[in-house]
Amino acid sequence: MGKGRRDKVLLNTEQRRKLEEISRNGYASAKKILHAQVLLMCDEGEGATKKWTDEQISLALNLHRNTVGRIRKRFLEQGEQPALNRSQRKNPPVPAKIDGHTEAQIIALCCSDPPTGRAHWSLRLLTQEIKNRNIITEISVETVKKHIKKNELRPWKIQRFCIPERDLARFISQMEVVLDLYSQLHSELSPLICMDEASIQLTGHVFEPIPLEPGHDAKVDYHYTREGVQALFMFFDPNRGWRRVSNRDHRTRVDWAIEVRRLLDEDYPHAHKVKLVCDNLNTHNIASLYEAFPAPEAHRLARKLEIYYTPRNGSWLNVAEIELSVLSQQCLDRRISSVEELSTELAAWQQERNSTTSKVIWHFTTDDARVKLKHLYPIFEPQETGDSNASF
Structure with a gap:
C-alpha cells in the first residue's frame, strides 16, 4: 500500500451515508466534520472511488500524518462515534491554581503602588512579585x-481626566457665556475679537539645505542652531475675516497691554466696545493696562474693552486657536532663523489671509452643548417632547 498505510478502513453503505451527511450538512462541529472527511478518504471498501495515502490525506486536509493515523486507529478499535468525537481525558482535569481568595490577592497587588524605581506594574514584574510574596509559588506570565484581563485591569495604562468633577459647574457656566456670545450679532461699533498667544523657537541651518530637483526630494540636515524664542499674539475677527499677528520678545502683562492698545486705537479706532475672547491667563486682565500705562490712559482703554474668558480646559472655544493652527501649517512649518525674517513672513501671511477675508462660521450653540456635552452638566434635565415651550 502507499506510504503510511497500516490498517484498512472498510465502510459499509450505511456508515458511508452517515459520514457524507455529517461532512456536508454544516451543523456539526468543525472537528467532527474534519474527522468524517478523514474516514471517508481512508475508506478502501467497495464504495470508495479513490485510494488515498496518509500523506495525501494530510496534505489535502492540512493535517499532520500522525493525526490521520490516530483517527483511523480509533475507528478500527473503538468504532464510528469515538473516531468522530474528541477523545476523552484519561486523567481527571488539573484543579485551578487560583481560587477566589488568591485572585483577590492578585487584584489587590495589581491595584497597589509598584515597587520603588518602577513607574507601573508590568506582567513580568507582577508575576515575580506574586512569587516573592508566596501568593502562588509557581505561576506563569x-x-x-488571563486573570488580569478577566478583571479588566490594565496597570500599565492611565486615563487622564480633563475636567475634574468639582470644576464641572464652573466650566459649563463659562462655556455657555462664550457660546452665547458667538451666537449674537456683532457690528463694526461692537466687534467680536478672539485673541490667543503662542511661541515659536527660531532655528537656523548648520548646513545649507539641498533644494528640490526633478527626481530628488529637498534635503535638510537634522542639526540646527537655536536662535531664541518669539511670542506670537493673534487677534482674529471671525465675522469680518480679519486677523493681525505680531511677534514680540516676551509675553508679559506689558506686552499684552501694548498689543491691546494697538487693537483698540489702530485696528478698531471707531469701535465703542470691543468684545475680546481670550483664555484665562493672569496677563489677560484689565490690571495689565494699569501696569503698562498711566491711570487715565489705562482707564480710557478699559472702557472700550469687554473681556470674555474661555474656561480652563476649554481653549477649543477660542476661535483664534483655529487661526493659529492655520498659521502654523501654512507659514511656520519650517526653520526661521531671525526675528526680522519671522516678522516679514508673518506680515506676508497676514496680508494674504486678509485679502481673502477667510472667516470662521461657528455653529456650536448652547443648546447643542446641552445635548452633546450633557455628561458635563452636574444636573441635566432633558426637554420634554410634548411641550414646545420647555427649556433647559
Whole structure:
C-alpha cells in the first residue's frame, strides 16, 4: 500500500451515508466534520472511488500524518462515534491554581503602588512579585495575564481626566457665556475679537539645505542652531475675516497691554466696545493696562474693552486657536532663523489671509452643548417632547 498505510478502513453503505451527511450538512462541529472527511478518504471498501495515502490525506486536509493515523486507529478499535468525537481525558482535569481568595490577592497587588524605581506594574514584574510574596509559588506570565484581563485591569495604562468633577459647574457656566456670545450679532461699533498667544523657537541651518530637483526630494540636515524664542499674539475677527499677528520678545502683562492698545486705537479706532475672547491667563486682565500705562490712559482703554474668558480646559472655544493652527501649517512649518525674517513672513501671511477675508462660521450653540456635552452638566434635565415651550 502507499506510504503510511497500516490498517484498512472498510465502510459499509450505511456508515458511508452517515459520514457524507455529517461532512456536508454544516451543523456539526468543525472537528467532527474534519474527522468524517478523514474516514471517508481512508475508506478502501467497495464504495470508495479513490485510494488515498496518509500523506495525501494530510496534505489535502492540512493535517499532520500522525493525526490521520490516530483517527483511523480509533475507528478500527473503538468504532464510528469515538473516531468522530474528541477523545476523552484519561486523567481527571488539573484543579485551578487560583481560587477566589488568591485572585483577590492578585487584584489587590495589581491595584497597589509598584515597587520603588518602577513607574507601573508590568506582567513580568507582577508575576515575580506574586512569587516573592508566596501568593502562588509557581505561576506563569500567561496565567497572570488571563486573570488580569478577566478583571479588566490594565496597570500599565492611565486615563487622564480633563475636567475634574468639582470644576464641572464652573466650566459649563463659562462655556455657555462664550457660546452665547458667538451666537449674537456683532457690528463694526461692537466687534467680536478672539485673541490667543503662542511661541515659536527660531532655528537656523548648520548646513545649507539641498533644494528640490526633478527626481530628488529637498534635503535638510537634522542639526540646527537655536536662535531664541518669539511670542506670537493673534487677534482674529471671525465675522469680518480679519486677523493681525505680531511677534514680540516676551509675553508679559506689558506686552499684552501694548498689543491691546494697538487693537483698540489702530485696528478698531471707531469701535465703542470691543468684545475680546481670550483664555484665562493672569496677563489677560484689565490690571495689565494699569501696569503698562498711566491711570487715565489705562482707564480710557478699559472702557472700550469687554473681556470674555474661555474656561480652563476649554481653549477649543477660542476661535483664534483655529487661526493659529492655520498659521502654523501654512507659514511656520519650517526653520526661521531671525526675528526680522519671522516678522516679514508673518506680515506676508497676514496680508494674504486678509485679502481673502477667510472667516470662521461657528455653529456650536448652547443648546447643542446641552445635548452633546450633557455628561458635563452636574444636573441635566432633558426637554420634554410634548411641550414646545420647555427649556433647559
